[in-house]
Amino acid sequence: MLLEMTAVEARELKEILDSSLRSLLDEIAHADHRAYREMLQARYTRLEQFNRRLEATAESDQVYA
Template sequence: MLLELSAPEARDLKQALEAALRQLLDEIAHADQRAYRDMLRERYDRLEQLNRRMDIPVESDSVYA
């Protein structure tokens, strides 16, 4: 899938991802059941990978992610 974002949209999405990652870390730390914690960790890893991919410099009006 190809998603075209404007620079402000890319910044907003990056901020939302970072907030979700912080929340997931807290939820992982408080999870009692191992299976649930593992599922949260997998989700965290996917979102963290996406967040790293968003670290490209925004030089034009559009960003492809």
């Protein structure tokens, strides 16, 4: 899947991802059940990887995520 977005949209999406990642870290730290914590950690890893890819492409003229 290829998603085209403007630089402004990419920056806004990155801000949302940054906020979500911070919230996830807090939720992971307070998770009582191991399975739930592992699910949150897997989600954090996926979002963090996407955030890094978004950051790398946001520096170019064409922005794809």
